[in-house]
Amino acid sequence: MTVIFLTLIYSLFSAVAVQAVGISVTKATMEYDNVLKGGYAEDVLSVSTDASFNIPISYELLGDIQNWTSVDPDLNAPNATVFISNAKYQPLRIIVKPPADTPTGTYTGSVRLLTGTLNTPGGQYGSQLQAAFMIRITIKVTGTEFMSCSGAGVILKDTEVGSPIEYSMSVFNGGNIRVKPTATIDIWNQDQTKLVSSKQLDFSNQEVLPTVNQVFFNTFSNNLPIGQYWAYVTVLPCGNSALTTFNVYEKGTMVDSGDLIRVDSPSWAKIGDVVPIVATFKNTGSRTVSAKFKGVITSENKIVETLDSEFYDIAPDEVGSINVYFTPKKFGQYIISGRVLYNNKLSFEKSSVINVNEGVEVAAFNWSYVLIIIVIIIIILLLLIRIRRKKHNIRRL
Amino acid sequence: MNSKFWSVLVILSFVIVLVLVLPLGVAPNNASANYKNVTVWTRVNITNSRPEVLNVSFQEVSNASLKNITINAGSSKTIYCNITVRDWNGFNDITYLNATIWHVATANYSTTDNNNSHYVNTSCVYNASTSTYIGWYICGFDVLYYANNGTWICNATVMDTVNTTGFGFGNSTFYPVYALNVTDGIDYGNAAVEDFTNNVTANITNLGNMPINVTVEGYGAKKGDNLAMNCSLGGNITVSNERFSTTDVDWTSKIPLNGSSQMLSNLTLVKQNDSSLITNSTYWQLYIDSTNNPGGNCTGYIIFTAVAS
Numbered sequence: 138m139t140v141i142f143l144t145l146i147y148s149l150f151s152a153v154a155v156q157a158v159g160i161s162v163t164k165a166t167m168e169y170d171n172v173l174k175g176g177y178a179e180d181v182l183s184v185s186t187d188a189s190f191n192i193p194i195s196y197e198l199l200g201d202i203q204n205w206t207s208v209d210p211d212l213n214a215p216n217a218t219v220f221i222s223n224a225k226y227q228p229l230r231i232i233v234k235p236p237a238d239t240p241t242g243t244y245t246g247s248v249r250l251l252t253g254t255l256n257t258p259g260g261q262y263g264s265q266l267q268a269a270f271m272i273r274i275t276i277k278v279t280g281t282e283f284m285s286c287s288g289a290g291v292i293l294k295d296t297e298v299g300s301p302i303e304y305s306m307s308v309f310n311g312g313n314i315r316v317k318p319t320a321t322i323d324i325w326n327q328d329q330t331k332l333v334s335s336k337q338l339d340f341s342n343q344e345v346l347p348t349v350n351q352v353f354f355n356t357f358s359n360n361l362p363i364g365q366y367w368a369y370v371t372v373l374p375c376g377n378s379a380l381t382t383f384n385v386y387e388k389g390t391m392v393d394s395g396d397l398i399r400v401d402s403p404s405w406a407k408i409g410d411v412v413p414i415v416a417t418f419k420n421t422g423s424r425t426v427s428a429k430f431k432g433v434i435t436s437e438n439k440i441v442e443t444l445d446s447e448f449y450d451i452a453p454d455e456v457g458s459i460n461v462y463f464t465p466k467k468f469g470q471y472i473i474s475g476r477v478l479y480n481n482k483l484s485f486e487k488s489s490v491i492n493v494n495e496g497v498e499v500a501a502f503n504w505s506y507v508l509i510i511i512v513i514i515i516i517i518l519l520l521l522i523r524i525r526r527k528k529h530n531i532r533r534l
Numbered sequence: 535m536n537s538k539f540w541s542v543l544v545i546l547s548f549v550i551v552l553v554l555v556l557p558l559g560v561a562p563n564n565a566s567a568n569y570k571n572v573t574v575w576t577r578v579n580i581t582n583s584r585p586e587v588l589n590v591s592f593q594e595v596s597n598a599s600l601k602n603i604t605i606n607a608g609s610s611k612t613i614y615c616n617i618t619v620r621d622w623n624g625f626n627d628i629t630y631l632n633a634t635i636w637h638v639a640t641a642n643y644s645t646t647d648n649n650n651s652h653y654v655n656t657s658c659v660y661n662a663s664t665s666t667y668i669g670w671y672i673c674g675f676d677v678l679y680y681a682n683n684g685t686w687i688c689n690a691t692v693m694d695t696v697n698t699t700g701f702g703f704g705n706s707t708f709y710p711v712y713a714l715n716v717t718d719g720i721d722y723g724n725a726a727v728e729d730f731t732n733n734v735t736a737n738i739t740n741l742g743n744m745p746i747n748v749t750v751e752g753y754g755a756k757k758g759d760n761l762a763m764n765c766s767l768g769g770n771i772t773v774s775n776e777r778f779s780t781t782d783v784d785w786t787s788k789i790p791l792n793g794s795s796q797m798l799s800n801l802t803l804v805k806q807n808d809s810s811l812i813t814n815s816t817y818w819q820l821y822i823d824s825t826n827n828p829g830g831n832c833t834g835y836i837i838f839t840a841v842a843s
Contacts, residue, residue: 159714159739163712223606223608249839255719258721260723261722261723261831262724262725262731264719264720265719265833265836266717266836266837270712271841400663404695474666487663489666490625492624492627494581513546520542
């Protein structure tokens, strides 16, 4: 009886203890074409697991390519602390560097990614399991050099008078030799009619390796006055050009920033309705701003009403709603457009529409009838005066 | 006096007729230089305009810059269709927007919803306006791990307050995801020396959207040591004394494990197709060989390696 009971308890615990975890990868094969002897190439995959807890991972290199292939980050390094979980995809760069004396040809091999052991069995005899994924690698080694690159993602950030201008751009090396990119930045005035200044950027002589997309960012000095500028950026030796814009503001104005996300109003309304208009504003700056909505309501290109809300205090990273109200008096389409004024800065303009198609229109006072009546009265008076004068003249005679 | 009064009255009446009545009888037509051409006033009262879908794009929630999508193995991933809509009655005239995504190669717009190839969201959310007449809507989809890889289309249908509709679409690529899930241990329990343990099942499951094959290999403490297990009181068990099969067969029909990868033959783990999870069983058995004097608790390692099918 006791044996049966213990067996049942053991079976129950064994069943509960069986969990399952795994490994997932985003690429099962990787192909490297036109890799130069003594050159460099890389590709990226992601590895993850369906487990909710952290699992250690390691790798093995197999086949022809194991001596000139590496994994970054190096999961096998003694102090490596790379873990995966269902909340974390780990990107891995698989880097190949064929030696300079590698014969031209196609080489194959594999990278095996392994999880750590998943659990320790509780019984006297047991096997711990590891999940793994074998990624097949094919590398075509060539002796022919070729250069190909492209620049993109050019950004010049807004700045304040006298503060440096931050820039960033990326350069992708699509060839099989190293590229040492430079860039020229021609800064034009707001109308793009006058070249204000030119800058030559050498990115500290940094090289971009083949197959690598590298981001460059730094600053350069700024002596531009307040205003909007256009920057024409050319990346060499790639030859790509890009046009972008940036602003130079007064000192201190960069602290506050915000975004008028939208202006909401009902799309249809009746004459006489009190229509709520809600401006949704996000404070993206680092301090609380006092914000109000300022706008106009137009209909048939005429301003019907101006809008000016109360001030609302909106904390950093908070989204606030600013309310104003409008009562339409006529049929038609009303366009509400406005900006948020916050700490003396204005947001971009946003707008909304109200269509009024129901209700009773209040008739406007028709001044033309009054004018006609006045004219008639004047004529009558003139006639009466003339008649009286004639009478008076007849009596005199 | 009387006749003058009447003459004044007649003149006044004439003036009133001129001022008030005659203008009503004059049509506001403009005769051009050519007498045969007459410009006639026309008027139409446009009460509503149809909403339009200007742009549809896919994106991952966690990384908006990625146009193509990597789904999560063994779980779901929320992806967005970003839809830009224009309505000349104002973007706020839009009352309803739904979106459908489907896998181009295996489904179409009207396919019944299924987690492999077709999802519908009937409650898309208004996010922001970009101008007076243009609004930006977001439709979220929780895409499961076995959604087919390849090209997907997102079709958006928009409706306004008077039920007129517009539609538009965009596309994206779902990347392949290879994922293997294994039972986290094989526990043979207790056994005496020279005994065969009971059959123990280890389940393996495909939790990606691509078919995979699986290999197995074993070691005691270090790869290539030719052992199945090392024991706490000394001794060990040779690797070939641990056997496996993909069907429930007896010891003699099972395949001896070894230190290099062996494919689980006749077993391709196809991707899941619905919520009833298909797991594949492998069957394991151990012979406690007395040759190497195993004693105490013995443990070893088995690696299940997935490869693209």
